[in-house]
Amino acid sequence: MNRKPTVAGTFYPASSQALAETVSNLADPANAKVEAIGIVSPHAGYTYSGSVAGAVISRVRLEDTVIILGPNHTGLGVPFSLWPGDTWETPLGNVAIDDELRHALLINSAYLAEDADAHLREHSLEVQLPFLQHQRSGIKIVPIVLGGAAPGDYQALGGEIARVLTTTGQRATILASSDMTHYEPHAAAEHKDRMAIEAITRLNAAELISCLTEHRITMCGYAPTLTLIAAAKQLGATAGELVRYQTSGDVSGDYESVVGYAGIVIKR
Numbered sequence: 001m002n003r004k005p006t007v008a009g010t011f012y013p014a015s016s017q018a019l020a021e022t023v024s025n026l027a028d029p030a031n032a033k034v035e036a037i038g039i040v041s042p043h044a045g046y047t048y049s050g051s052v053a054g055a056v057i058s059r060v061r062l063e064d065t066v067i068i069l070g071p072n073h074t075g076l077g078v079p080f081s082l083w084p085g086d087t088w089e090t091p092l093g094n095v096a097i098d099d100e101l102r103h104a105l106l107i108n109s110a111y112l113a114e115d116a117d118a119h120l121r122e123h124s125l126e127v128q129l130p131f132l133q134h135q136r137s138g139i140k141i142v143p144i145v146l147g148g149a150a151p152g153d154y155q156a157l158g159g160e161i162a163r164v165l166t167t168t169g170q171r172a173t174i175l176a177s178s179d180m181t182h183y184e185p186h187a188a189a190e191h192k193d194r195m196a197i198e199a200i201t202r203l204n205a206a207e208l209i210s211c212l213t214e215h216r217i218t219m220c221g222y223a224p225t226l227t228l229i230a231a232a233k234q235l236g237a238t239a240g241e242l243v244r245y246q247t248s249g250d251v252s253g254d255y256e257s258v259v260g261y262a263g264i265v266i267k268r
Contacts, residue, residue: 031058039266070146071223076121125143203232238267
C-alpha cells in the first residue's frame with residue numbers, strides 16, 4: 001500500500017522542483033550537526049513553520065530510519081496507529097517503510113495496531129518527509145499516529161520503543177511532530193510555550209503535563225512529545241536543546257492570534 005500525499009500544493013509545493021528548492025532554502029546548512037536521539041518539529045504549512053522544521057531537522061545527524069510520531073487531527077482510526085503499507089509518496093519520490101522495525105514494534109507493543117485510517121488524511125507526519133529526504137537520501141520511516149489516551153499510555157509506548165531499539169540493536173531517530181500554542185496573542189502564546197519548552201528540554205514529562213493542564217496550553221502534539229521523552233530517557237538522553245522558536249505572527253505580521261512553533265533536539 002502506497003500512501004499518497006494529501007497536503008502537497010497546500011502545506012508545501014506540489015512540484016518536485018519547487019519543493020526541492022523550498023526545502024533547501026529552509027534548511028540551515030550552517031548548523032553544526034549533533035548526535036541526537038530525537039527531535040520535536042512543527043507541522044504547519046511551510047510558509048509559517050518551515051524555517052523551524054528546516055532548522056531543527058538540519059541540526060541532527062539522522063539515522064537511516066526515523067520513527068515519526070504525529071497527533072491525530074482527523075479523529076479517524078485507532079488510538080495507536082501504525083501504518084501497515086510499504087511506502088509514503090512525496091513530490092520528491094517514495095519513502096520506504098522500515099518493515100523490520102515496524103514488525104518488531106508491532107509484536108512487542110501492547111498499544112500499537114496496524115491501521116491505515118488514521119494516516120490517510122493526517123498531515124502531521126507527511127510534512128516532515130521532504131525535510132528528511134533532503135537531509136538523508138534513502139531514508140526509511142516508521143509512521144505512527146497517536147490519538148486520545150492517558151498520558152501514562154504514551155509514556156508506556158515510549159518505553160516499548162526504547163526497549164525494541166535496545167534489544168534489536170537498531171538505531172533510529174525519533175521525531176515528535178507538534179505545533180505549540182494555538183490562536184492566542186503572540187505574547188501570551190510565547191509565554192506559555194516557553195514553559196512547555198523548558199519542561200521538554202529538561203525531559204520532565206510530569207512538568208510538561210502540569211504545564212499543559214494548568215496553563216491550558218494547546219500543544220497538539222503533546223502525545224508524540226510525551227512518547228519521545230519517555231523513549232529518549234530510557235535510551236540515555238541527558239537534555240534537550242531549543243534550536244528555534246517563532247510564531248505565525250513573525251511571518252504574517254498578525255500578532256493578535258498566532259500559532260507557536262518550536263524545534264527541539266533531544267541529545268545523549
